[in-house]
Each structure stands twice: as C-alpha cells, then as structure tokens.
Amino acid sequence: MKKISQTEENYLKAIFSVSESKGKAASTNEISKEIQISAASVTDMFKRLSEKGLIDYKKHKGVKLTEKGNQHATKLVRKHRLWEVFLVEKLNFDWGEVHDIAEELEHINSDELINRLDKYLDYPKFDPHGDPIPDADGIFEIRSQILLSELDLEKTGIVVGVQEHAPAFLEYLDRMKLGLGSSITILEKFDFDQSLRVKIEKKELTLTAKVAQNLFIQTKEK
Amino acid sequence: MKKISQTEENYLKAIFSVSESKGKAASTNEISKEIQISAASVTDMFKRLSEKGLIDYKKHKGVKLTEKGNQHATKLVRKHRLWEVFLVEKLNFDWGEVHDIAEELEHINSDELINRLDKYLDYPKFDPHGDPIPDADGIFEIRSQILLSELDLEKTGIVVGVQEHAPAFLEYLDRMKLGLGSSITILEKFDFDQSLRVKIEKKELTLTAKVAQNLFIQTKEK
DNA sequence: ATTAATTTTTAGGTTAGTCTAAAAATAAAA
DNA sequence: TTTTATTTTTAGACTAACCTAAAAATTAAT
Ligand SMILES: [Mn+2]
Ligand SMILES: [Mn+2]
Ligand SMILES: [Mn+2]
Ligand SMILES: [Mn+2]
Numbered sequence: 001m002k003k004i005s006q007t008e009e010n011y012l013k014a015i016f017s018v019s020e021s022k023g024k025a026a027s028t029n030e031i032s033k034e035i036q037i038s039a040a041s042v043t044d045m046f047k048r049l050s051e052k053g054l055i056d057y058k059k060h061k062g063v064k065l066t067e068k069g070n071q072h073a074t075k076l077v078r079k080h081r082l083w084e085v086f087l088v089e090k091l092n093f094d095w096g097e098v099h100d101i102a103e104e105l106e107h108i109n110s111d112e113l114i115n116r117l118d119k120y121l122d123y124p125k126f127d128p129h130g131d132p133i134p135d136a137d138g139i140f141e142i143r144s145q146i147l148l149s150e151l152d153l154e155k156t157g158i159v160v161g162v163q164e165h166a167p168a169f170l171e172y173l174d175r176m177k178l179g180l181g182s183s184i185t186i187l188e189k190f191d192f193d194q195s196l197r198v199k200i201e202k203k204e205l206t207l208t209a210k211v212a213q214n215l216f217i218q219t220k221e222k
Numbered sequence: 223m224k225k226i227s228q229t230e231e232n233y234l235k236a237i238f239s240v241s242e243s244k245g246k247a248a249s250t251n252e253i254s255k256e257i258q259i260s261a262a263s264v265t266d267m268f269k270r271l272s273e274k275g276l277i278d279y280k281k282h283k284g285v286k287l288t289e290k291g292n293q294h295a296t297k298l299v300r301k302h303r304l305w306e307v308f309l310v311e312k313l314n315f316d317w318g319e320v321h322d323i324a325e326e327l328e329h330i331n332s333d334e335l336i337n338r339l340d341k342y343l344d345y346p347k348f349d350p351h352g353d354p355i356p357d358a359d360g361i362f363e364i365r366s367q368i369l370l371s372e373l374d375l376e377k378t379g380i381v382v383g384v385q386e387h388a389p390a391f392l393e394y395l396d397r398m399k400l401g402l403g404s405s406i407t408i409l410e411k412f413d414f415d416q417s418l419r420v421k422i423e424k425k426e427l428t429l430t431a432k433v434a435q436n437l438f439i440q441t442k443e444k
Numbered sequence: 445a446t447t448a449a450t451t452t453t454t455a456g457g458t459t460a461g462t463c464t465a466a467a468a469a470t471a472a473a474a
Numbered sequence: 475t476t477t478t479a480t481t482t483t484t485a486g487a488c489t490a491a492c493c494t495a496a497a498a499a500t501t502a503a504t
Contacts, residue, residue: 005460005461007460007461007462027481027482028481028482028483029480029481029482037461037462037463038462038463038464039481039482039483040462040463040464040465040482040483040484040485041461041462041463042482043482043483043484044460044461044462044483045460045461048460048461059469059482059483060468060469060470060481060482060483087335090342091335091338091339091342092338093334093338097334100332101330101332101335104329104330104331104332105327105330107326108323108326108327109326110322110323110326112315112319113309113313113323116313116314116315117313120312120313227490227491229490229491229492249451249452250451250452250453251450251451251452259491259492259493260492260493260494261451261452261453262452262453262454262455262492262493262494262495263491263492263493264452265452265453265454266453266490266491266492267490267491267492270490270491281452281453281499282451282452282453282498282499282500
C-alpha cells in the first residue's frame with residue numbers, strides 16, 4: 001500500500017481520460033501527448049505504475065488501468081470536479097478559470113475532506129463544464145448527449161456540456177451568451193465549411209464547425 | 223523568478239516559525255528537529271534557498287529569511303490559517319483535525335484563490351487555534367496574551383489560543399469543555415507539581431502544568 | 445588553554461522523475 | 475514480401491531531495 005505520488009496521479013488521470021473510462025488500451029505516445037512528457041519518460045512511468053499494480057503493461061501493447069488503478073483515477077476525477085464546483089458556486093470563479101486550480105486541488109489527500117465537501121456542495125451530479133461527478137462509490141451517470149454538429153436541421157437542443165475546456169473557448173461562449181442550459185435551434189447548415197446558422201433564445205447567430213463540434217447537446221426525445 | 227517547490231516552502235515555514243516571525247537566526251539543528259530531516263539535508267537545502275535569494279546563509283551561522291523569503295513564508299501562513307478556518311467554519315471539521323489537511327492545502331498556488339477564500343470567510347483575523355491570519359499585505363495583529371501558567375491567583379482570563387496544536391491535546395480540551403472564549407479563574411496553585419485548581423464557567427477542575435503552559439489567556443486589563 | 449562534546453558541513457550514495465539519442469519492434473507502404 | 479516509416483523501448487545523463495558516515499568547526503568543560 002505505497003503512497004501514490006502527485007506525478008503518478010497525473011499519469012493515472014491521463015490514462016483514464018485517454019482510454020475513456022475503461023476498455024481500450026492507452027498507448028505510450030497518446031499519454032506522451034496528453035501530458036507533454038517524452039515517450040521515453042512515459043515508458044519509465046508505465047513500468048513503475050505496473051510495479052505498483054495500478055496498470056497492466058506489456059511491452060508495445062499499451063496500458064490499461066487495473067481495478068485498483070481505475071478506482072484511484074475515478075476518485076481523482078471526483079475530487080477535481082467537486083473542487084471545480086466549489087470554485088464556481090462558492091468562490092464565484094468563472095468556469096474558464098477553475099481547471100488549473102482544480103488540477104492542484106485534486107491531489108489533496110483526505111477522504112474525509114472530499115466527502116464533507118461533497119455534502120457541503122449538496123452532492124452535485126455535474127461539474128461546471130457539464131461533466132459527471134462520480135459519487136463516493138465511484139458511480140456516475142453517463143448522460144445521453146450528442147454534439148451540436150450532429151443535431152439535425154430545425155431541431156432544438158439544450159447545451160449540457162463542453163468537450164473542449166480551454167479558457168479561450170469558454171470565454172468565447174460567455175461572450176456569445178452561450179452556457180449550460182442554453183437552448184439552440186438549427187436554422188441552416190452550410191456545407192462548404194460546416195458552419196451553422198442557429199437561434200439561441202431570441203437571437204440568431206452563426207457558429208463555426210469548431211464550435212459545433214465542442215458543444216454537447218441534449219434533445220427532448222431522450 | 224524560479225518556482226518555489228513544496229519542499230522548499232516547508233523549509234521556509236519552518237525557518238519562519240523557528241525564528242519567530244523575524245529577528246534571530248534559525249540553526250541547522252533547529253530546522254532539522256522541526257521538520258524531522260537530517261541535519262545534512264538541511265544544510266543542502268540552506269544552500270539552495272540561499273541561491274534563490276530566500277534566505278541569508280553563512281556557514282555555521284544559521285539562516286535568516288530575506289525580505290523575499292519572509293514575504294513568501296507569511297503568505298504560506300496566511301494560506302494555512304485561512305484553509306483551517308474554511309475547514310472548521312464551512313465543512314464543520316473539529317479544530318484538532320484540520321492541521322494536516324491545511325499543511326497540504328497551503329501549497330496550492332493561486333493568489334486569486336486565496337483572496338477569494340479570504341472574502342468568502344469574511345476576512346477572519348484568527349484561525350481556529352487563535353493564531354493571527356496575515357492579510358493580503360502580510361500584516362497581522364499580535365495580540366497581548368499570556369500563558370495560563372502565568373496568570374495570578376484569583377485572577378480571571380479568557381482563553382484566546384493554544385500553543386500546542388497536537389490533536390490529542392485539543393481533544394483533551396474538548397472533553398474538558400475548554401475552548402477559545404472559555405473563561406478561567408485561578409482558585410489555587412499547587413507548588414509541588416505546578417498544577418492548578420480552576421473554575422471554568424460554573425465547574426471546578428484541576429489542570430496540570432502541561433495544560434497551563436499551553437493555553438494562551440487574555441486578561442481584562444489589556 | 446587544552447580537551448571533550450556538540451553542531452555543522454562535506455563526501456559519497458540512493459531514488460523519482462525527467463531528458464536526448466540510439467536501438468529495437470511494430471505497422472504501413474511499395 | 476521487402477522496404478520504409480512510426481512507435482516504443484533502452485541506454486546514459488541530469489536534478490531535487492533525501493540519507494549515513496566522516497571530517498571540520500564551534501562551543502562548553504575541565
Ligand atoms: Mn493534477
Ligand atoms: Mn471540469
Ligand atoms: Mn506544508
Ligand atoms: Mn492553526
């Protein structure tokens with residue numbers, strides 16, 4: 001039961017995120033890109049995490065989280081997202097400012113702390129970016145959602161999340177008065193550049209393909 | 223303007239605490255004892271901190287914080303104590319449980335975060351143990367206080383702080399219904415073991431010298 | 445003023461986590 | 475099915491933080 005270092009935790013999260021909750025293996029290069037560290041160093045760390053029983057690693061085959069590794073990664077995601085809720089709901093941070101701070105806060109090591117925080121925030125199910133928050137047992141809802149770019153002409157949907165978390169993107173959405181809960185109707189689709197003419201609440205505006213590919217939408221017919 | 227690591231921060235705090243705010247130099251051995259690290263390692267770190275302009279170090283002469291080092295240490299104390307207030311006031315932790323968690327939280331690196339937290343907590347002046355909290359400019363009140371062991375016979379004082387922060391001591395105080403704000407009157411002093419017979423609110427009880435030497439008291443005549 | 449005790453520094457070593465360059469394995473193309 | 479390109483691993487090095495044991499400096503006692 002060795003301690004898991006902050007560095008190791010960041011790798012676990014990267015592996016979790018690259019292999020999307022579970023299932024497919026994460027490759028050396030994918031992790032290298034995700035956390036901006038050389039592939040050689042990633043191989044090194046794979047060996048160490050494997051040694052600790054947090055991942056299954058076979059040379060040239062990529063890695064998968066073990067049950068233990070998955071549990072730890074899930075707890076990190078829980079902590080990250082709960083802290084984001086705290087920062088936005090209680091300290092009035094903007095949703096674009098919280099990620100980097102949560103990236104540090106997620107490593108604070110206290111179950112008591114995180115469970116009390118959860119209670120204090122009234123057990124939120126989603127973070128400020130619409131991402132689901134695992135509960136104390138690691139269970140979280142997977143919401144049925146599609147990308148705005150996949151929404152059919154003349155249909156209406158509600159924004160429930162963002163794929164891209166970059167501050168620049170989130171600030172752009174703020175300026176467009178687009179946020180979680182916004183209602184969007186597709187008025188027209190332009191094939192030559194995949195841009196969209198949409199109606200948001202009362203206003204009409206044009207969204208680029210890039211924007212449409214980074215907004216998660218929920219439609220009425222679940 | 224190099225980054226200051228978590229480890230370096232812990233040394234800065236230790237130096238700050240050993241040299242009591244400012245003034246006298248902190249010796250290698252004192253720091254070694256304070257943070258439970260070998261004297262050889264402490265010497266190593268003194269060189270590095272000195273290199274970074276955070277302390278003045280001359281061989282065999284101990285160290286003193288520079289202005290820059292003092293500012294950084296003061297900010298750490300501010301963060302530590304504000305987080306402690308948060309944990310007790312908002313998350314309902316007991317005052318004996320918060321120190322270790324704050325020991326981690328104090329290293330989160332965001333001025334925006336700490337200043338918003340300060341506001342959220344309504345700019346508290348003292349932490350749950352009665353220790354003063356530096357403001358955003360590093361200024362903090364030094365309260366006039368004495369130890370309970372120094373209080374004269376038949377005098378009355380109010381508990382305003384604790385010297386010892388160990389959970390066992392704080393739990394003992396809880397069990398004795400003693401906390402910040404408690405009023406204590408000295409009824410009798412026993413010379414042979416320095417124990418005291420005191421009155422707290424309505425009840426009479428005996429306190430050992432050890433307890434009396436770890437409670438800070440404020441008397442009416444400031 | 446010597447000697448003895450204590451404190452501090454140096455020397456040499458270890459581990460975690462990183463890097464670059466080169467070698468080996470795998471996957472893609474011809 | 476060879477050849478070529480890409481991915482992954484290995485080899486060798488570095489830095490931050492630690493350690494123990496030994497040397498040097500300071501302080502305290504005789
Ligand atoms: Mn992180
Ligand atoms: Mn988020
Ligand atoms: Mn600390
Ligand atoms: Mn405190």
